[in-house]
């Protein structure tokens with residue numbers, strides 16, 4: 296069971312998150328303003344903080360900067376207003392680990408929560424490897440192998456494959472991949488994701504990444 300601090304002032308969203316996360320086996324603490332978020336965020340038994348940026352008392356970015364300034368390393372997932380790219384960039388700069396723009400579906404949030412908790416689990420266990428079937432990524436050495444055979448990947452190809460391996464079984468949209476792997480250097484309509492998925496398939500085999508029609512891509516079962 297993971298302990299998640301939800302910092303959000305909109306009661307509907309709080310209820311939605313609290314109900315959903317609790318039913319997925321997480322322990323949830325809620326802070327409805329920035330001042331309480333600062334108090335609760337200092338706790339050392341937290342596994343994750345979900346942080347809204349628009350908050351009363353102290354805004355979310357100030358909360359994030361203050362926590363990071365105090366040496367708090369708990370992963371932070373920031374909730375941003377839809378299309379607010381500035382907020383997202385500033386949030387990541389201020390020490391957020393990931394972001395999700397509102398409105399979001401609960402399964403989207405849960406996927407991000409799982410990914411962040413998995414990161415922490417991996418770090419705690421000292422593992423620096425991601426595996427799926429025959430494919431192994433050594434994150435420290437930045438080496439990819441398939442069935443023990445080393446495959447030379449560019450930095451972007453490696454990051455793209457890492458994004459898939461971190462979310463096995465989940466369909467990932469082009470937009471998510473674009474923002475995770477390329478940041479904001481490319482426009483949303485860019486086909487760079489498709490091009491790079493093509494590169495991965497050529498190097499690793501066709502079954503490594505599946506196309507999810509109308510959505511994006513998913514780590515393959517092969």
Ligand code: CA
Pocket residue numbers: 303304305347348349350
């Ligand atoms: Ca708010």
